Amino acid sequence: MNHPSVSYPREAGTPVSHLPFSPAVRVGDLIMVSGQASVDATGQIVQDTFDAEVRRSFENLRKVLETAGSDLAHVVQTRNYVRDPTNVARFNEIYRxxxxxxxPARTTITHCLPEILHFEVECVAVPKVGSGD
Incomplete structure (x- = not known):
């Protein structure tokens, strides 16, 4: 029985966490990216405005995807966590x-983050053509 290959892509400069999880796991032709928040390359939370935290989170998502052989154009599903539901309309603007x-298919959940974070995003993606296995 053939099992898909499993890898844990990581490069220097990819956002990390001090919590026990991998930024991304690639299983065959699927890439699962753990929640990306407004953190710097060392994993320290960068508190900012809602807009800035969302953009930083998506930039971190982009970096993790690139390390795994993908990009935002190859995301098939996102899960988005917005602390304050009054920010959902603004989130939709930034998402675009x-x-x-x-x-991508999408779920957005509110009332779910600690006070220190405004936003977090995770995703499932497929590799870019020619990114290997």
Whole structure:
């Protein structure tokens, strides 16, 4: 029985966490990216405005995807965590800066983060063509 290959892509400069999880896991042709928040390359939370935290989180997502052989155009699903539901409309505007139609499948959850974070995003993606296995 053939099992898909499993790898844990990581490079210097990819956002890390001090918590026990991998930034990304690649299983065959699927890439699962753990929650990306407004953190710097050392994993320290960077508190900022809602807009800035969302953009930093998506930039971190982009970096992790690139390390795994993918990019935002190859994301098939996102899960988004917005602490304050009054920010969902603004989140939708910023989301369109990073994703275009046809959009990935998506879930957005509110009232779910600690006070220190405004936003977090995770995703499932496929590799770019020619990125190898």
């Amino acid at each position: 800066e990073f994703f275009t139609a046809p959009y």
